[in-house]
Amino acid sequence: MFRALIFDWSGTLVDDLPPVLDATNHVLGVYGKPPMDREEFRVRFRLPYREFYEEVLPGVPLEELETHFRSAFSASSAPVTVLPHAREKLEWCRRHGIRCFVLTSMDADAFRGQLEEFGLAPYFEATYAGVLDKRERILGIIESHGIDPADCAFVGDMVHDIDTARHARITSVAVLTGYTHPAPLADALPDITVQDLDGLRRLLERPLARKAPVATVGALIEDEAGRYLMVKTHKWSHRWGIPGGKIKRGESSEDALRREIREETNLEIDEPRFVMVQDCIDSEEFQRPEHFLLLNYVARRISGEVVLNEEAEEFRWADAEEALRMDLNQPTRVLLTEVMRSTQQA
Known part of the structure; x- marks a missing residue:
């Protein structure tokens, strides 16, 4: 069993894809590009998100895009919800003494708002938000918290999360509940793939x-x-x-x-x-x-x-x-x- 789990946020613990898709399509519309449906977005979107925008809107400064995105995200009426089984998984980790952390590229202010709104802060030893390239932060998290890489996994829904785990030489766990279509996730060769966080709980509970x-x-x-x-x-x-x-x-x-x-x-x-x-x-x-x-x-x-x-x-x-x-x-x-x-x- 792992002694520490580092979670991605969006698409892993929280479903904020509806307002993100709204905001992304607003940005595309500002520059005269057609909107994407959910499945096209899941196939094409990737982190660091500057790479995604360089592909779909080449030459537009990232700061300009972020201004349009944040405004549209805040204005969206699409709901943001805690994903099924996420709270139960965090409760399970607390009962079993598993240390939990968050590492997310989500805007730090929006993240803190969701963390407070959903009452999930007590489950985490530390959280890190607004990290565009998680590979640049994860080694510092492991070192500063005295985490043994052999006992740690990164749990996320995107190829970048798998790459981040590999960069830190920890186990990668891919969940199929979020932003990335299952095919690109499979191509990234995660160490473990689960349908959702309940699947991860059941996997870790499985009698040896x-x-x-x-x-x-x-x-x-x-x-x-x-x-x-x-x-x-x-x-x-x-x-x-x-x-x-x-x-x-x-x-x-x-x-x-x-x-x-x-x-x-x-x-x-x-x-x-x-x-x-x-x-x-x-x-x-x-x-x-x-x-x-x-x-x-x-x-x-x-x-x-x-x-x-x-x-x-x-x-x-x-x-x-x-x-x-x-x-x-x-x-x-x-x-x-x-x-x-x-x-x-x-």
């Missing part, structure tokens, strides 16, 4: 005993000098480990291994040799409670230079003794120790 173990593959990859590739990742509490991932349905373990290594490191491997299987049950090192079956291999690099994807922070080639002195996650330490033992006996 009822979840089947997840089969994964990973390998100690050896280079020409006999060194092993170590990668550091936020998913394992910023400890060092090996590349790998889940086996897809219908995929052999060795095919999955080659695919995961290629996706995570850009390397091609050969001669994979199975070493051991490990049960990893609710490891405190991993970002959330999970039961993994870790199929561990050693393999040889045959081509490519290391290019990490967004899951990893850095990499290092190290011989076995050097690797054991690193801050390894426990499954990697067990694997490396077993490989050294078997090598010495050979």
Whole structure:
């Protein structure tokens, strides 16, 4: 379970899309552009919103657009409501001792008005509004509040929210209740997708005993000098480990291994040799409670230079003794120790 949740506001906790659409269409009309319906807006709108306006109204200063927008937003008679299940989710977080924050690009004065009107302020440890690019603020929030990234998720309804979570190396949770159409959200590859906040609550409450173990593959990859590739990742509490991932349905373990290594490191491997299987049950090192079956291999690099994807922070080639002195996650330490033992006996 997460110990801290950072929420977006509009489209995640509050439905203010009707007046936002009214105000956006007013702005478009000022400059002679046709209005958008709700679905077109959900497909095209994105954050930071200056990018959206550069596309639909190129060359118009953002300050000028914001003046028109705020006036029209205030004048709109369209209702703003708390989304279904939002208040219940915040109550659930309070009961379970989960710290809650808000990070939103919404105008700060309008946000404070809604926060007071809906009586939601007591649920949040701190709120941050008027942030045009959330990526520029989230690292400071995590640091200033002493939040462990491994125990934190950003919950939002837009691609920018997923990008923000990825920038901070925390879990991204996409909800389908807001501004962005499900297709662009899916293309952004969030870590978790839920229909609404009740779905997130039910997901976090799901009894672990009822979840089947997840089969994964990973390998100690050896280079020409006999060194092993170590990668550091936020998913394992910023400890060092090996590349790998889940086996897809219908995929052999060795095919999955080659695919995961290629996706995570850009390397091609050969001669994979199975070493051991490990049960990893609710490891405190991993970002959330999970039961993994870790199929561990050693393999040889045959081509490519290391290019990490967004899951990893850095990499290092190290011989076995050097690797054991690193801050390894426990499954990697067990694997490396077993490989050294078997090598010495050979």
